Amino acid sequence: MSNQTELIKQLVEKRAAARLGGGEKRIADQHAKNKLTARERIGMLLDEGSFEEYGMFVQHRCTDFGMEKNKVDGDGVVTGMGTIDGRLVYVAAQDFTVSGGSLSESQAAKICKVMDMAVRNGAPMIAINDSGGARIQEGVNALAGYAEIFQRNILASGVVPQISGIFGPCAGGAVYSPALTDFNIMVKDTSYMYLTGPTVVKSVTGEDVDHEQLGGASVHSTKSGVAHFAAENEQDGIQTIKNLLSFLPSNNREEAPFKDSCDPAGRVDDALNDIIPDNPNKAYDMYGVIGSIVDDGIFLEVQKNWAKNIIIGFAHMNGRSVGIVANQPAVLAGVLDINASRKAGRFVRFCDAFNIPLVTLVDVPGFLCGTQQEYGGIIANGAKLLYAYGEATVPKVTVTLRKSYGGAHIVMSSKQLRGDINYAWPTANIAVMGADGAVGIVYSKELKAAATPEEKAALKEEKKKEYDELFCNPYKAASYGYIDDVIEPRNTRFRVIRALESLADKKLQNPARKHDNLPL
Ligand code: HXC
Numbered sequence: 001m002s003n004q005t006e007l008i009k010q011l012v013e014k015r016a017a018a019r020l021g022g023g024e025k026r027i028a029d030q031h032a033k034n035k036l037t038a039r040e041r042i043g044m045l046l047d048e049g050s051f052e053e054y055g056m057f058v059q060h061r062c063t064d065f066g067m068e069k070n071k072v073d074g075d076g077v078v079t080g081m082g083t084i085d086g087r088l089v090y091v092a093a094q095d096f097t098v099s100g101g102s103l104s105e106s107q108a109a110k111i112c113k114v115m116d117m118a119v120r121n122g123a124p125m126i127a128i129n130d131s132g133g134a135r136i137q138e139g140v141n142a143l144a145g146y147a148e149i150f151q152r153n154i155l156a157s158g159v160v161p162q163i164s165g166i167f168g169p170c171a172g173g174a175v176y177s178p179a180l181t182d183f184n185i186m187v188k189d190t191s192y193m194y195l196t197g198p199t200v201v202k203s204v205t206g207e208d209v210d211h212e213q214l215g216g217a218s219v220h221s222t223k224s225g226v227a228h229f230a231a232e233n234e235q236d237g238i239q240t241i242k243n244l245l246s247f248l249p250s251n252n253r254e255e256a257p258f259k260d261s262c263d264p265a266g267r268v269d270d271a272l273n274d275i276i277p278d279n280p281n282k283a284y285d286m287y288g289v290i291g292s293i294v295d296d297g298i299f300l301e302v303q304k305n306w307a308k309n310i311i312i313g314f315a316h317m318n319g320r321s322v323g324i325v326a327n328q329p330a331v332l333a334g335v336l337d338i339n340a341s342r343k344a345g346r347f348v349r350f351c352d353a354f355n356i357p358l359v360t361l362v363d364v365p366g367f368l369c370g371t372q373q374e375y376g377g378i379i380a381n382g383a384k385l386l387y388a389y390g391e392a393t394v395p396k397v398t399v400t401l402r403k404s405y406g407g408a409h410i411v412m413s414s415k416q417l418r419g420d421i422n423y424a425w426p427t428a429n430i431a432v433m434g435a436d437g438a439v440g441i442v443y444s445k446e447l448k449a450a451a452t453p454e455e456k457a458a459l460k461e462e463k464k465k466e467y468d469e470l471f472c473n474p475y476k477a478a479s480y481g482y483i484d485d486v487i488e489p490r491n492t493r494f495r496v497i498r499a500l501e502s503l504a505d506k507k508l509q510n511p512a513r514k515h516d517n518l519p520l
Contacts (some may be wrong), residue, residue: 018056018073018307022097035168035190036234038078038093038101041128044238045091046082047400053080055110062104065137071099076131077107079114081123084242087250087257090118093128096168101131103173104138108145115152118160122251125156126241127181128165130191133172139324146173153180158353160251163241166191166227167234169211179226182350183244183302186217186227187237193220193227221429225306225343243300247314247321248354255355256321261295265318265497272489276402276427280434283330283429286311289361289401293493299324302347307339312347317359317496320504323351326361327412329402336408337368338381345384352392357500360413363402366433382411383519388440390417391518393510395503399422400474400483404435415482421499423492424474424483431471435464438471 001009019039021027027037042051054354056078057435059071076098081090092111094101099267111127118125134142156162157180164178166186175193186193192221192376194215201207201214212218220227220253229244249256269292291297294315301313309332312325323342327334349357367373367382389411390395396414409430413419424430432438440447443463450456470476477483487495510516 015056016075021076021095022072022099022401026097033190033444034233035096035130037097038095038128038130041093041165041167041234041238042078042080042082042091044085044235045126045128045241046089047086050082050098051091052082053078054113055079058106058110059137060104060106060138062135062138062141067373070099074098075104075107075110076101077110079110081114081117084245086278087245088121088123088146089126089245090114090121090123091126091128094131094168096175097146099132099135101109101129101168101174102133103131103134103142103149104135105141105145107135108142108148112148112152115149115156119152119156122160122253124161124163124248124250125181126163126165127177128167129170129174129178130167130168131170131174133170133174140464143173148176150180153177157182158252161245161248161354163244165237165241166217167237168192169197171195171197180455182410183228183233184220185229185237185240185244186220187231187234188217190234191218221303222305225303228302230305235275239360244314247300247316247356249356258319259295259321261316261319263295266494268490269488270492272492273291275489279480280403280429281333285330286326286328286334286361286363289492290315290326293496294322294324295319303343307337308345309334309337310340310344312344314356317493317500320500321356322359322500323347323356324359324361325413327364329363332368333365333367334363334403335368336382336411337373338376338378338384341378341381341385341411345388348385348388352388352394357392357395357397357503358368358392358413359496360396360398360419360498362398362400362404362409362412364405364408364412365403365506366405366408380519382407386411386417387516387518389413391510391516392418393506393508395500395506396420397494397499397503398422399496400428400430401488401489402429404429404430406431415484418508420478420503422483423485423487423495423499424478425489425492426474426486427489428474428483428486429472429479430474430477435467435472438467439463441452442467445503 057073058075060075076095079092162181164181164184169192192211192215217230221230229240311328313477396413415422474486
């Protein structure tokens, strides 16, 4: 065997050893927990044969706690580039079979390398997290490694899409990088996100809580809103990442890819002419409207089980990727509260950063009032959504279906927040508030002065009717030009598509400044 042949044989053997990570026993343990290995995950994520790995032979440099005898090529993370549907992406998948995927200085350097490449080359960065956090044996070097990653997450924000898969326990530093990225996809029953696990919680707060209750996908997709998607299993999680990418551009200089569809742009839907109940206090399901107007009824909903009074997600309209924001009258009457404002505010900012037009469907009775909301900061949180819409320069098309009252009217992509095209259905009510509240305030003296309860009720009814006629329609707003046109509901799809097409080359810039100061 020539020297060269021998060296090539060594390389092949070294590669094979590196591919085994922490070894067959730990891979079997990983499978026994219903989890895949880092390489199996990358294999499912990327187009076949497209993966180019970098840093396969990187090792840690720690010599404390006997770590010099515990070195594994790759050091607990698999990094590189590949394609998804033919589009370039960069990936870093932590390998739990090597020191529980914990982050060493060297592991961090590998992750940072691909993050830098993603930004330089304008491609999405996908991190699959499965890690016990900072590698304890490396002390401050591991912390420094996390800080390097966080700094890059921050600088990449709004430049390339950053997506985090949470595919195992993620503790400590392992949760903050995902928190800085655009989307977190958790896997039900096998992934957890928390600052510290149940044992530390017990010792610090005395609270008895298990992994799932503390930071499972169920918690973060329904209570905290930290997870944008809760996947049924890892395959579903990987598919969600791919679906999500199909709506996104590769970077902030590009438009999202077009998706051909056989769904005619001019399709009308008569059912929409009957969807609004006669009783203004009766709910209907906004999903019916979204499904009716988008291409092929396909809607990728984000944070679907958190703050369900507002709906956000991606769809295509005549092939163009759009971000949909819609009040949901079927949940809390579609009111804007703290969580709904945070949810939609961040989504609007994401779409704006990545040139994705916004389609806003409005049926909102107002902001939720009361001590719980005030103490929780509804003022500052509501302002986040207001700020996000006012700041956004992407095309903004708004359709008011029914209620649009007060501050919530302004917030939901109104004309004065630079809404480009604002349509209303004939069922729209655009006013400071509904008739009941308005009459109670404007005619309080007269109502108090009524001689009998019957007289009071009759006066109230009469004034409500007057108010309804004057304000509870779209024509007052249309008469001032705040609404560009009152449209037949059945025509909503093609009117919105036409609007979006007219706005395809929209140019609008905010004033130059170091950065804005949105109410965090
Ligand atoms: C070094 C670690 C590790 C870590 C796990 N391991 N976490 N090694 N540093 N942080 C190792 C274990 O020693 C073990 O090695 C292997 O990984 C698998 O771990 P197990 O505990 O056997 O697995 P499991 O029972 O599945 O539990 C997983 C876990 C648990 C829930 C993640 O390991 C855990 O609680 N780890 C610590 C989590 C934590 O508190 N991290 C915070 C770090 S501080 P062997 O060789 O025995 O197989 C931090 C601060 C950053 O991250 C702050 C930035 C803002």
